[in-house]
Amino acid sequence: MNCETCQLKELEVEPREIKDVLRCVLHTIFFHRTLSLVRPKDVDCDFFEITYVQCGLPELEKEVDEKIDQFVVWVKKHPNRSTQVCLSFFDDKNKHPSWFGNKTERIYWEQWFINLHVISPKRHGKSHSSKALTNIGGQALEESSSRRAALESSIHEVLFQIINFANEKKDHIPAIPDRIFNHEISIPMCVLSS
Numbered sequence: 001m002n003c004e005t006c007q008l009k010e011l012e013v014e015p016r017e018i019k020d021v022l023r024c025v026l027h028t029i030f031f032h033r034t035l036s037l038v039r040p041k042d043v044d045c046d047f048f049e050i051t052y053v054q055c056g057l058p059e060l061e062k063e064v065d066e067k068i069d070q071f072v073v074w075v076k077k078h079p080n081r082s083t084q085v086c087l088s089f090f091d092d093k094n095k096h097p098s099w100f101g102n103k104t105e106r107i108y109w110e111q112w113f114i115n116l117h118v119i120s121p122k123r124h125g126k127s128h129s130s131k132a133l134t135n136i137g138g139q140a141l142e143e144s145s146s147r148r149a150a151l152e153s154s155i156h157e158v159l160f161q162i163i164n165f166a167n168e169k170k171d172h173i174p175a176i177p178d179r180i181f182n183h184e185i186s187i188p189m190c191v192l193s194s
Contacts, residue, residue, distance in 0.1 A: 002109075002172050003108045003109055003110065003111060003172075004109070004110045004111075004169050005110070005111045005112075005113065006110075006111070006112050006113065006161070006165045006169075007115065008113060008114050008115055008158050008161055008162070009157055009158050009161060010115040010116065010117055011114075011116055011117070011151065011154050011155065011158065012116075012117045012119055012147075012151060012154075013116055013117070013118055013119070013151065014118070014119060014120070015072070015075055015079075015118060015120075016047075016121075017047050017151070018068070018071065018072055018075060018116070019046075019068050019069075019072065020045045020047045020048065021116070021151075021155060022064075022114065022116075023043070023052075023064060023065070023068065024043075024045055024048075024050060024052045024155060024159070025155075025158060025159075025162070026064050026068075026085075026087060026114070026185070027052055027053070027054045027061075027064065028052050028053070028159055028162050028163075029087055029112050029162055029166075030054075030055055030060060030064075030087075030180070030183075031052075031054065031055055032162060032166035033089060033110070033166065033173075033181060034055050034181070038055040038056050038057060039056035040053050040055065040056055041054045041055075041056040048148070048151070048152045048155060049152065050155055050156070050159075052159070055180070057180065060180060063185070067185045071085060071187040071188075074187060074188055075118050078188070079120060080118065080119060080120055081117075081118055082115070082116070082118075083116055083117075083187075083188055084115050085113075085114040085185065086111055086112065086113050086114070086185070086186040087112040087114070087183060088110070088111045088183060088184050088185075088186065089111075089181045089183050090106040090107055090109060090183070090184070091106070091107045091109065091174050091182065092105070092107075093105055093106075093107050106182075110169075110172065110173070122143065122144075
């Protein structure tokens with residue numbers, strides 16, 4: 001079985017935006033790869049004018065939030081880096097029985113690489129002039145607003161990238177399970193499986 005991979009466009013995010021961005025991207029992937037019955041739930045991003053769909057599965061929402069929280073802790077220890085979160089889907093296959101019991105191996109059939117460049121928010125130097133402060137404050141607000149608009153546009157591109165990949169690449173997906181596919185969310189230095 002071939003493992004299809006999708007490298008998503010890199011998103012430049014500030015630490016406070018990570019949760020919103022990863023929730024949006026991960027839940028969009030899960031929604032497009034969950035073939036069992038779900039109760040779709042529309043969710044609005046906190047920082048962006050974007051609405052995405054969750055599967056409406058509380059255990060999946062909890063798993064995603066826990067993994068994102070672990071990633072945020074990792075980012076605090078490793079600031080200002082490009083990094084990657086990987087969502088992998090797999091099947092468990094039994095290997096040949098042996099004297100020591102049955103062993104299973106994971107056969108990965110799809111991997112999504114979410115590329116993030118985590119940046120620190122810009123800080124502007126102190127000035128004693130109130131006119132200079134007003135100019136710096138206005139410039140900072142304008143830069144922040146245009147950066148946020150650019151990120152929102154990039155998130156839209158990533159969401160379309162997910163939808164296109166999910167619609168075009170279907171031949172490698174195994175038979176429909178009666179639950180969500182086996183998956184793992186990998187972040188730097190740790191892996192969470194389910």
